[in-house]
Structures are given as structure tokens and as C-alpha cells.
Amino acid sequence: MLETEFCNIKMKNPTMLAAGVLGSTAASLNWAARSGAGAVVTKSFGKEPNKGYVNPTTVEVTGGVINAIGLSNPGVENFKGELEKLEGKVPSVASIYGANPGDFEGIAVQVQDMVDAVELNVSCPHAMGGCGAAIGQDPYLTAEIVKAVKEVVKIPVVVKLTPNVTDIVEIAVSAVSAGCDALTMINSLGPGMRIDLETAKPILSNRFGGMSGPAIKPVALRCVFDVYEAVEVPIIGVGGIRDYRDVVEFLYAGARAVQIGTAVMYEGMEIFTKINRGLEKFMLQKDYSSIEEMIGKSH
Numbered sequence: 001m002l003e004t005e006f007c008n009i010k011m012k013n014p015t016m017l018a019a020g021v022l023g024s025t026a027a028s029l030n031w032a033a034r035s036g037a038g039a040v041v042t043k044s045f046g047k048e049p050n051k052g053y054v055n056p057t058t059v060e061v062t063g064g065v066i067n068a069i070g071l072s073n074p075g076v077e078n079f080k081g082e083l084e085k086l087e088g089k090v091p092s093v094a095s096i097y098g099a100n101p102g103d104f105e106g107i108a109v110q111v112q113d114m115v116d117a118v119e120l121n122v123s124c125p126h127a128m129g130g131c132g133a134a135i136g137q138d139p140y141l142t143a144e145i146v147k148a149v150k151e152v153v154k155i156p157v158v159v160k161l162t163p164n165v166t167d168i169v170e171i172a173v174s175a176v177s178a179g180c181d182a183l184t185m186i187n188s189l190g191p192g193m194r195i196d197l198e199t200a201k202p203i204l205s206n207r208f209g210g211m212s213g214p215a216i217k218p219v220a221l222r223c224v225f226d227v228y229e230a231v232e233v234p235i236i237g238v239g240g241i242r243d244y245r246d247v248v249e250f251l252y253a254g255a256r257a258v259q260i261g262t263a264v265m266y267e268g269m270e271i272f273t274k275i276n277r278g279l280e281k282f283m284l285q286k287d288y289s290s291i292e293e294m295i296g297k298s299h
């Protein structure tokens with residue numbers, strides 16, 4: 001009843017672990033899979049190991065969290081060791097980042113036999129060295145990266161978009177015209193900040209970071225809704241999802257699957273099973289026999 005699919009990747013339910021939240025090791029990705037996630041996305045990794053910013057890298061705000069981790073990761077060579085240990089219980093997606101088309105292409109080629117899809121993170125609002133949202137805010141650069149990766153990999157290429165643009169539809173259309181197979185939206189919102197009352201200084205070492213959690217859900221939902229009307233490729237919705245009701249809203253807006261990030265930090269891996277149970281109950285009450293029937297219903 002809860003089955004869904006994107007790019008011919010079959011999922012037993014529409015929930016996925018979002019990139020960056022507990023997905024740095026095979027152990028945590030396998031744990032999410034065993035806990036009921038329909039698919040898992042790794043923490044974003046790049047060409048070389050990256051320490052990221054010094055602490056503090058996350059701070060709570062009303063309705064969510066602001067983080068500026070700076071894409072800390074062990075680099076593709078080390079991450080391959082983790083990907084080898086995936087149990088394969090559910091589809092896995094490698095989230096990758098870089099500063100230019102060559103970086104993305106080089107990493108995608110190295111991992112394409114180990115995962116079911118790659119998700120291009122062109123949307124991190126606190127990345128170092130020209131990686132991140134600076135790319136995803138530019139339709140031309142986004143397209144160049146998609147084309148480069150599509151030329152070298154056989155698995156589906158998903159592009160993760162930033163909401164921090166004037167018109168997300170323009171970026172989405174550009175990524176799709178360049179050949180991407182699916183879109184994930186949204187990465188964290190912002191940048192935003194918090195200031196310490198005692199020191200009068202910004203709390204995060206990077207001063208600014210990306211906002212996630214329940215407060216960004218309305219923005220994420222609107223992005224999915226708008227982009228659904230403009231493109232034909234599958235959409236994976238993410239941003240502020242905490243319970244099955246949020247998932248229903250994303251499906252109605254046009255998402256085929258959803259990712260959950262911040263809520264996993266608060267509620268643990270049990271959240272996947274909890275959401276799936278709630279969703280199943282809702283579908284029975286409303287007489288839905290498949291997820292497919294719910295996708296895009298608000299249009």
C-alpha cells in the first residue's frame with residue numbers, strides 16, 4: 001500500500017533519510033534502513049576530506065535548527081569504504097558535492113556501482129570554497145554540472161535544489177533541461193543566524209547557517225507545488241517533516257517520496273515506522289489504495 005518509486009527505483013514506503021543527518025557511516029545508514037526508512041541518502045561527500053567549521057556548528061531556533069557544519073566529510077575515497085558496508089535492505093543514494101563539473105563527475109563515477117542514484121548537492125548554504133548554493137543559485141552552472149555527471153554515469157541523477165533563490169522553478173527547469181532524472185527540494189533555508197545575549201557575538205562559528213525543521217515546511221511545500229507544475233521528472237520533498245500529515249501535504253503538492261532530516265535528530269530512527277503507520281491509517285480512512293493516487297492531488 002505504501003510503495004512508491006522514482007526513476008524506477010522501488011521503495012517500500014515514501015520516507016527517506018535526508019542527506020547529512022546521521023548518514024555519515026554505513027552503520028547509521030543501515031540502522032535507518034532497518035528502522036523502516038524506504039531509502040537512505042548519505043551525508044554529502046566531496047573529492048577530498050574536509051574538516052568543516054569548528055564548533056559551534058548548530059544552534060536551536062524557534063521552529064528548528066540552524067546549522068553550518070561546512071560539509072565536513074572524509075572524502076570520496078574513505079566514503080567508498082562505508083558504501084561497501086551497506087546492507088542493501090533499501091535503495092541508497094549518494095549525496096555528493098564539489099566546486100565544478102569536474103569534481104562532481106569524478107566523484108559520481110567512483111561511486112556509481114555502489115549506490116542506486118546520486119544526489120547532487122548544489123544547494124548547501126554554508127559550503128566552503130564555492131561549493132554549495134553558489135552553484136544552485138545559477139541556472140547555467142547547475143545545468144553544466146548535471147550535463148557533466150549525466151555524461152559519465154548510468155544511474156539516475158537527482159539534483160537537490162536550494163530555496164534561497166528568486167525563482168526555484170527557473171533552476172528546476174534548467175536542471176531538467178540538462179537531463180537530470182529527479183529533483184529533491186529543499187536544502188536548508190537562509191542563511192540565518194543567532195546572536196548570544198552575553199557576548200553579543202553570533203553563536204555559530206561561521207556566523208550564518210541554513211535553517212531546517214518545522215518552520216521551513218511551508219516554504220518547502222510551496223517549492224514542490226510550484227516545480228510540480230513546471231517539470232515532468234519525479235520530485236522528492238524535504239523540509240520540516242515531522243509526522244504523516246506533513247508527508248500527505250508533500251504528496252498532495254506533487255512529491256513522490258519525502259526525506260526526513262531534523263526530525264530524526266529529535267525523535268530518533270523510530271520516526272520512519274511512526275510516520276508509515278500513520279500514513280497507512282490515513283490512507284485506509286480516506287480510501288486510498290496507493291501512494292500514486294495521492295501524488296499531485298492539490299493541483
Ligand SMILES: Cc1cc2nc3c(=O)[nH]c(=O)nc-3n(C[C@H](O)[C@H](O)[C@H](O)COP(=O)(O)O)c2cc1C
Nearest residue numbers: 018019020044121186187212213239240260261262
Ligand atoms: C545537521 C544537518 C546536516 C545537513 N547536511 C546536509 C548535507 O550534507 N547535504 C545536504 O544535501 N543536505 C544537508 N542537510 C539538509 C537536509 O538534508 C534537509 O534538506 C534540510 O535539513 C531540510 O529538511 P529537514 O527540515 O527535515 O531537516 C543537513 C541538515 C542538517 C540539519
